[in-house]
Amino acid sequence: MASNEKLLEIKNLKQYFNIGKPNEVKAVDGISFDIFKGETLGLVGESGCGKSTTGRTIIRLYDATDGEVIFNGVDVHGKKKKQELKEFNRKMQMIFQDPQASLNPRMKVSDIIAEGIDIHGLAKTKEERMNRVVELLETVGLNKEHANRYPHEFSGGQRQRIGIARALAVEPEFIIADEPISALDVSIQAQVVNLMKKLQKEKGLTYLFIAHDLSMVKYISDRIGVMYFGKLVELAPADELYNNPIHPYTQSLLSAIPLPDPNYERNRKRKSYNPKVHNYSEGDNVQFREIKPGHFVQCSEKEYEQYKAQYK
């Protein structure tokens, strides 16, 4: 379960693309949050809100424009020797959305999974390497016959399991899962989610779970962050966020999710969000504030008072 020990601190992280050009994009625009050891932090938002970019910047697939990502006390984006970078890459791994595109079609499953083992020299002999691959395959619910096959011989759910096995191969502490179940069928989604939960319990993993399926996110996450246009607008424990959404965008997002319950659907009232409702004026100090212990909302000072008052 989640402890109070911070595994990851993200401070004012910014990721801009095409800097200085007319088409500059502020994909991630100054977000700060912590991830505690052993927890699952869900990150939700619409496409283009910067949630995947956040994940990719944290793992240093992109170099951050500004801000810090502190992992176990060390800045990820700081200057690093090759050796240090390698060590870091071992601790943090990623599972990608598209199980078709994220596995090299010309490599055997055993080589895909063992790539990390080879790079980090985790297996001394060929035999040890193969044993490790088989062990990993079994961990994710596949078996050793699968080791010599190629990715195209697998279904989407199985391929996603291979992606998980590859991430686990180097014994990471922290896994970023970027929409790991979005491309899978409903009946297979539950299998993968159960597997991820089981692995978390057994290995004490910490997850950043990026998704747009809000009911699945609520199920798997301890805390959830909501992003809108490059900013984190609300962050709270999962139940808290669903029961007491404060930011108008979160409310609108929650009201838009269709639930598999016809009776609820008939009575659903959708709220729409218009950023103008905030009516921020020039000097307003809009920042991420804690409304209640553990519940953060992006707001101005005036809204802060207002939110606190309505919060009982």
Next chain:
Amino acid sequence: MTKILEVNDLHISFHTFSGEVQAIRGVNFDLNKGETLAIVGESGSGKSVTSKAIMRLLPESNSDIKNGEILFEGKDLTKLSDKNMQKVRGKDISMIFQDPMTSLNPTMTVGKQIIEPIVKHQKLSKAAAKKRAIEILELVGIANPEERFKQYPHQFSGGMRQRVVIAIALACNPKVLIADEPTTALDVTIQAQILELMKDLQKKIDTSIIFITHDLGVVANVADRVAVMYGGKIVEIGTVDEVFYNPQHPYTWGLISSMPTLDTEDEELYAIPGTPPNLLHPPKGDAFAPRNEYAMKIDLEEQPPMFKVSDTHYAATWLLHPDAPKVEPPPAVQRRQRQFLDIKEGK
């Protein structure tokens, strides 16, 4: 209620290098006037093939309608000549595709693409067609329709593009609209807007909709009736309340329990074990039997017929046979069945 479309005992196979894939193995359903029928199922269950067969969009080179008929206002669509089919397609029956990025022509202005079916089917002049196109653009909620009319698809966002696709589909006031995962590629907030738009338009022009999706949340939102497909067959069909609150087929139980609702607290999600059947070698008995924890011996040997649950509700599972033992559905389904009784009493 009048039936507008009837599908009877439809069998479709694809010829591939590895052999004959029996994608559809005996599908029966009716579509009533003005209703929305949702077809749900996993990829490969045959829901898109069914819809493409209705539109006659399956490639003739490798697909084969082996048996069955698709009756639209008494005409069997499977027997129409290509020329006659063209008169139906886009006019009486039209389709909205999943991906708004690829279903529009990037080299044609949006306006031209909307005019195309109007000129073809309604024989209007260019000017009149343009007027009509602008009206439809306005109807589907696109601001500045005159300006937008002249623009190309890349100048539209994903949600706006899907509105354009809907505009094209509705241009000739079709009697049947087939929507094949129309919102899967869209964000939840945009999805909610598109679903509202479709429901609204359905009321205005009184179309019947076949809505294909794998998202049960969307089904609960739009559907009047639901058909659940598995392994090329409909395994359960009923009104939306019947299928969601009183499901009978173990596959429907699995589908419903594997989706967490917002108050699911269970330690582990219910997951249907295994993978869907390979229709290259379709199983002899119930296609779901190998993944079904409630399977009986007969499930492996003989395909269950459709058993009647109520006048509107049918399911193909041997569990409904009078001689079958009583089984306990998963807890999530039992909770729903209690809810079903409440709803019934409430009415």
